[in-house]
Amino acid sequence: METGSITEYIDVAQIALYAFWIFFAGLIFYLRREDRREGYPLEDTPGNRRDPGLIWIPAPKVFKLANGQTRQAPRDETDAGRPLAAEPIAPWHGAPLQPTGNPMVDGVGPAAYALREDTPDVTFEGQPKIVPMRVATSFSVTSGDPDPRGLPVIAADGAEGGTCSDIWVDQGEHMIRYLEIDTAGGGKALLPMPLARVSKDAIKVKSITAAQFAQVPQLANPVQVTRLEEDKISAYFGGGHLYAEPSRQEPLL
Numbered sequence: 001m002e003t004g005s006i007t008e009y010i011d012v013a014q015i016a017l018y019a020f021w022i023f024f025a026g027l028i029f030y031l032r033r034e035d036r037r038e039g040y041p042l043e044d045t046p047g048n049r050r051d052p053g054l055i056w057i058p059a060p061k062v063f064k065l066a067n068g069q070t071r072q073a074p075r076d077e078t079d080a081g082r083p084l085a086a087e088p089i090a091p092w093h094g095a096p097l098q099p100t101g102n103p104m105v106d107g108v109g110p111a112a113y114a115l116r117e118d119t120p121d122v123t124f125e126g127q128p129k130i131v132p133m134r135v136a137t138s139f140s141v142t143s144g145d146p147d148p149r150g151l152p153v154i155a156a157d158g159a160e161g162g163t164c165s166d167i168w169v170d171q172g173e174h175m176i177r178y179l180e181i182d183t184a185g186g187g188k189a190l191l192p193m194p195l196a197r198v199s200k201d202a203i204k205v206k207s208i209t210a211a212q213f214a215q216v217p218q219l220a221n222p223v224q225v226t227r228l229e230e231d232k233i234s235a236y237f238g239g240g241h242l243y244a245e246p247s248r249q250e251p252l253l
Helices: 012-034 211-215 227-243
Strands: 043-045 061-064 070-073 086-088 097-099 130-132 152-154 160-170 175-183 188-192
Touching (some): 130 175
Antiparallel strands (some): 061 070, 160 175, 175 188
């Protein structure tokens, strides 16, 4: 036998190769199981949970948050008390869902949102992170940039949806997150800054129509926004790109 051989048919290199194959197979199994900590169990139709298959879902792991609370993953993803306002367009499993109500409010399709914590995001010091400039008085608009406060908001239909009354800033990131709008109907609405185009004369919004500003999800506290409220507001304006006008759901050709 040659040097390194254990028997006439087995040597150290062969054992190392087999050990690597076993290790690599185990690594793939471990990683495929760990990536199922979020978004599982799967559903092929609403309420019909799917068998996870050979690579099962891992046991819950506890994560400690900065505020002292804990979260488990995987966890129950059931949206209790949140009925789905949509129905399949065909009888087979996995068929696309068609909204049955107002999709921009009911949270369907591009207007869907996650059930995040109904508490505000906070800074390192524990203060609400996103607040209006009437609260964060140390912030100001950079010299030379247009100040949106007082400007009219022109919606997708060309009508005026309201007037900007304040700017909501992120005290942790030092950037504008929302514009506060006094709507034409007398209420208030937060407009995500990335969806606004500010000029010297007006603020233009393509997401929704002027009348739809009245249905923007409202805040429980006029000087702070929770994570859940942020998701609902962003989903409303995001869904408007498809649902604000019937023509947006039609094919381009």
